[in-house]
Amino acid sequence: MTNNRLSLDFFARPTLTVARELLGQRLVRQVDGQRLSGVIVETEAYIGPDDSACHASKGHTPRTTVMFGPPGRAYVYLIYGMYHMLNLVTEAEDFPAAVLIRAIEPLEGIEPMQARRGRQRGIHLTNGPGKLCAALAINRQLNGQSLSPATGLWLEAAPPVAPADIAAGPRIGIDYATPADRAALWRFWLRGNRFVSK
DNA sequence: GTAAGGATGCGCT
DNA sequence: GCGCATCCTTACG
Numbered sequence: 286m287t288n289n290r291l292s293l294d295f296f297a298r299p300t301l302t303v304a305r306e307l308l309g310q311r312l313v314r315q316v317d318g319q320r321l322s323g324v325i326v327e328t329e330a331y332i333g334p335d336d337s338a339c340h341a342s343k344g345h346t347p348r349t350t351v352m353f354g355p356p357g358r359a360y361v362y363l364i365y366g367m368y369h370m371l372n373l374v375t376e377a378e379d380f381p382a383a384v385l386i387r388a389i390e391p392l393e394g395i396e397p398m399q400a401r402r403g404r405q406r407g408i409h410l411t412n413g414p415g416k417l418c419a420a421l422a423i424n425r426q427l428n429g430q431s432l433s434p435a436t437g438l439w440l441e442a443a444p445p446v447a448p449a450d451i452a453a454g455p456r457i458g459i460d461y462a463t464p465a466d467r468a469a470l471w472r473f474w475l476r477g478n479r480f481v482s483k
Numbered sequence: 484g485t486a487a488g489g490a491t492g493c494g495c496t
Numbered sequence: 497g498c499g500c501a502t503c504c505t506t507a508c509g
Contacts, residue, residue: 329501338501340494348494366491368502385501405504415502458501482502 368415
């Protein structure tokens with residue numbers, strides 16, 4: 286079923302709104318004839334040229350081109366030489382912003398996810414941005430691709446999450462950013478969900 | 484269960 | 497060359 290797929294217009298809105306509303310939505314990956322999916326339980330917003338934590342604050346470079354492009358595309362890059370990060374581009378074209386998907390709760394295809402994650406099981410399968418990319422076979426081939434069944438990566442709508450179930454806090458791993466940007470409460474998660482990263 | 488440290492490659496200065 | 501929007505292994509309770 287893909288008729289409840291999130292439209293690309295969903296992403297053409299303020300990044301903080303998108304980051305909050307992505308919580309509870311279903312991330313779907315079709316790869317190797319398998320359907321893998323999970324509920325998004327943790328996100329972070331990276332917003333524009335004035336956000337010193339945002340890669341695009343260093344300017345329009347080959348690496349950050351995707352964030353300057355139209356919304357509803359995947360921005361995937363490698364960090365620490367080993368781990369992929371999945372971001373979804375937001376806001377209008379030419380305004381560089383994205384939401385990092387930090388954790389999901391697996392729903393479908395748990396066996397294939399475990400196969401890609403070595404012997405890891407339970408919450409360790411997808412409770413971190415690098416982990417979920419490994420479990421869902423997300424790599425730089427998806428960088429710049431639209432979210433669509435045609436690319437094998439898309440989102441499906443789920444019932445909205447109650448605002449009281451959403452928690453906010455500072456973003457992770459951005460010590461190089463300015464104090465104000467480090468203090469911004471731009472990380473969101475589902476309160477009490479076991480799959481939220483530590 | 485927690486804590487510490489090493490791994491690793493790409494984009495950019 | 498340097499610095500990352502991290503994770504895993506190894507130790508020790």
